[in-house]
Amino acid sequence: MADLSKDTLLDMYRNMVVIRRLEEKSAELYQQGLIGGFLHLYIGQEATGVGAVWALGEDDHVITAYRDHGIAVSIGIEPKYILAEMMGKTTGVSKGKGGSMHLADKDKHFWGGYAIVGGHLPLATGLALRARYKDENFAVLCLMGDGSTNIGYFHESLNMSAVWDLPVVWMIENNQYGMGTAVDRASGETELVKRAVGYGMKEGPRVDGMDVLAVYDATKEALEYAKKNGPILMESLTYRFVGHSMGDPERYRTKEEVHEYQEGDPIRIFGDKLIGEHKVTQEQLDVFDREARDLINEAVEFATNSPNPEFDDLFVDIYS
Amino acid sequence: MKMMTIREAISNALREEMDRDDDVFIMGEEVGVWGGTYAVTRGFYDDYGERRVRDTPISEMAIVGAATGAAMNGLRPVAELMTINFAFVAMDAIVNHAAKVRYMFGGQFTVPLVIRTTTGGGRQLGATHSHSPEAIFAHFPGLYIACPSNAYDAYGMLKASIRDDNPVMFVEHSTLYQKRAEVPVDDPDFMLPIGKSNIAREGSDVTLVSYSKGVHIALEAAEQLEKDGVSAEVVDLRWLRPLDTDLFIESFKKTNRMVVVDEGYPMFGVASEITAQVMDHAFDWMDAPVKRVSAEDAPLPYSRELEQMALPDAEKVVKAVKEIVY
Numbered sequence: 001m002a003d004l005s006k007d008t009l010l011d012m013y014r015n016m017v018v019i020r021r022l023e024e025k026s027a028e029l030y031q032q033g034l035i036g037g038f039l040h041l042y043i044g045q046e047a048t049g050v051g052a053v054w055a056l057g058e059d060d061h062v063i064t065a066y067r068d069h070g071i072a073v074s075i076g077i078e079p080k081y082i083l084a085e086m087m088g089k090t091t092g093v094s095k096g097k098g099g100s101m102h103l104a105d106k107d108k109h110f111w112g113g114y115a116i117v118g119g120h121l122p123l124a125t126g127l128a129l130r131a132r133y134k135d136e137n138f139a140v141l142c143l144m145g146d147g148s149t150n151i152g153y154f155h156e157s158l159n160m161s162a163v164w165d166l167p168v169v170w171m172i173e174n175n176q177y178g179m180g181t182a183v184d185r186a187s188g189e190t191e192l193v194k195r196a197v198g199y200g201m202k203e204g205p206r207v208d209g210m211d212v213l214a215v216y217d218a219t220k221e222a223l224e225y226a227k228k229n230g231p232i233l234m235e236s237l238t239y240r241f242v243g244h245s246m247g248d249p250e251r252y253r254t255k256e257e258v259h260e261y262q263e264g265d266p267i268r269i270f271g272d273k274l275i276g277e278h279k280v281t282q283e284q285l286d287v288f289d290r291e292a293r294d295l296i297n298e299a300v301e302f303a304t305n306s307p308n309p310e311f312d313d314l315f316v317d318i319y320s
Numbered sequence: 321m322k323m324m325t326i327r328e329a330i331s332n333a334l335r336e337e338m339d340r341d342d343d344v345f346i347m348g349e350e351v352g353v354w355g356g357t358y359a360v361t362r363g364f365y366d367d368y369g370e371r372r373v374r375d376t377p378i379s380e381m382a383i384v385g386a387a388t389g390a391a392m393n394g395l396r397p398v399a400e401l402m403t404i405n406f407a408f409v410a411m412d413a414i415v416n417h418a419a420k421v422r423y424m425f426g427g428q429f430t431v432p433l434v435i436r437t438t439t440g441g442g443r444q445l446g447a448t449h450s451h452s453p454e455a456i457f458a459h460f461p462g463l464y465i466a467c468p469s470n471a472y473d474a475y476g477m478l479k480a481s482i483r484d485d486n487p488v489m490f491v492e493h494s495t496l497y498q499k500r501a502e503v504p505v506d507d508p509d510f511m512l513p514i515g516k517s518n519i520a521r522e523g524s525d526v527t528l529v530s531y532s533k534g535v536h537i538a539l540e541a542a543e544q545l546e547k548d549g550v551s552a553e554v555v556d557l558r559w560l561r562p563l564d565t566d567l568f569i570e571s572f573k574k575t576n577r578m579v580v581v582d583e584g585y586p587m588f589g590v591a592s593e594i595t596a597q598v599m600d601h602a603f604d605w606m607d608a609p610v611k612r613v614s615a616e617d618a619p620l621p622y623s624r625e626l627e628q629m630a631l632p633d634a635e636k637v638v639k640a641v642k643e644i645v646y
Binding site: 061092093094095096097098102104105106111112114116119120121122123124125126127128129130133152153156157159160163164316317318319320 | 345371374376377379381382384385386387388389390391392393394395397412413416417421422423424425426427428429430431461462464485486
């Protein structure tokens with residue numbers, strides 16, 4: 001069980017709340033036309049991103065798919081640079097070139113969100129190759145949706161990581177739908193971690209993805225395993241409370257199903273735990289919530305007042 | 321200077337760069353124990369070991385994708401795709417990732433990656449193994465495309481590609497490996513500048529523009545034309561991206577006539593692009609229509625005779641020149 005100080009636990013809680021408030025605000029800005037393109041929200045999955053990222057050591061790395069806002073916040077990118085990116089401003093993390101799906105911060109070892117399903121999987125293999133090539137002690141956490149397990153990239157990348165004993169934690173954020181197609185309608189084997197067998201790879205746990213500390217513990221252990229031995233495949237069983245992206249009519253699931261999962265809201269569960277086991281008061285949690293709202297409002301102001309890129313920026317950073 | 325084949329020149333360049341920089345390594349199908357399907361990396365596995373000469377599964381998407389990830393994280397991979405025909409399988413990794421990660425993340429990432437591969441028809445390998453699709457890759461900003469025609473260029477261009485911080489597709493012609501030329505192997509830092517083309521033969525009546533094997537076809541045509549009293553200048557593009565527009569435009573302004581030779585298909589190809597560049601930059605110097613000599617617009621067949629008929633040759637180039645030199 002996680003041996004974390006109360007301060008750390010509170011920081012993790014705060015992190016989850018900031019993600020939730022950021023996502024709600026993003027939806028609002030999208031509806032106002034201030035954010036364009038596709039917007040995939042992390043609401044409901046916060047425990048997975050926060051638990052997994054907080055388990056990373058200083059030298060470890062993380063890479064993810066396009067549902068990347070929660071990972072960006074957890075790795076420590078200030079919301080103002082995230083919102084500025086979503087609003088296409090030069091102050092955004094990717095200078096307005098990437099948008100919601102392409103957040104990254106190289107200095108923080110966050111190698112980005114990627115919009116082609118599975119496209120980042122071989123990148124993770126390659127990022128991890130450095131550890132073996134130069135005999136360095138780090139692991140790469142590669143988050144992916146359940147949908148990405150059926151694309152060729154998954155097969156080739158996991159197999160290559162196994163052949164070369166690379167330190168990758170392949171974590172499937174199984175939110176039960178690849179867009180609108182349920183896992184059992186898309187995968188012959190629905191217990192996705194079992195795919196590990198086909199690669200001679202360590203089959204990791206299927207962790208409760210709504211329990212931030214369970215995700216933290218499992219990821220921590222997986223990272224240690226990967227550094228010592230090689231790749232491991234694990235699943236975080238989670239659920240998104242909102243559509244795949246903005247404008248999803250959600251015909252593939254019932255409102256009752258969503259409500260049922262919302263009963264197990266990962267932020268509320270963690271909050272209750274903090275109150276019950278760590279002598280935190282509801283008032284304290286309410287303060288965090290207000291602080292998060294203020295932080296996001298300031299971020300919107302920063303992004304709104306940031307400059308738009310100009311024509312000449314089109315040709316910057318195509319080549320080094 | 322030392323006389324050597326293109327195969328030896330590439331092999332030498334790889335060895336020198338691996339000796340110079342431990343971060344340079346090779347990965348691909350059959351590059352190690354086998355020694356490379358075109359024998360370019362023969363002996364490398366014994367000399368450098370499996371850490372730096374990495375045999376991969378038959379997984380083109382992961383070869384390019386993992387090489388891109390390794391490059392982003394500070395290594396300098398030379399990834400090999402056995403032939404450019406298999407690059408279609410890795411198209412997303414090349415076009416959407418290797419070529420784009422720098423731009424898409426606001427310049428945070430650098431991709432010092434070389435993808436070595438072979439191109440070209442003429443070996444009776446049938447429709448799927450005989451493509452010359454360089455133009456497709458040259459279409460995308462974010463990549464460099466190197467297409468050497470001789471050993472000297474291959475040596476200097478590969479060394480420059482490995483030392484550059486951008487993703488380069490280094491496209492070797494599968495029928496040219498035995499071509500010999502003088503190579504400056506005595507200078508370990510010899511490199512040819514990226515994006516600079518070359519006058520392979522001087523002339524005054526018509527400009528023949530080509531790259532890779534097409535340069536040899538153009539040179540052969542130029543010999544024949546000389547006997548008929550036509551002086552042809554041959555421009556070797558060397559790189560399709562960055563495209564050195566200046567040199568062939570300068571040549572065209574001198575000769576006022578042009579034939580472009582390439583082994584790709586005629587529609588939407590390299591020759592089409594060069595022609596458009598002439599329209600953009602030198603319309604007033606044009607004395608005759610620019611002609612294209614490309615592969616015929618059909619999949620390449622197995623039959624030896626039929627395949628040869630489909631490919632460009634000196635005869636076709638001479639005929640095209642005579643249509644515009646009057």
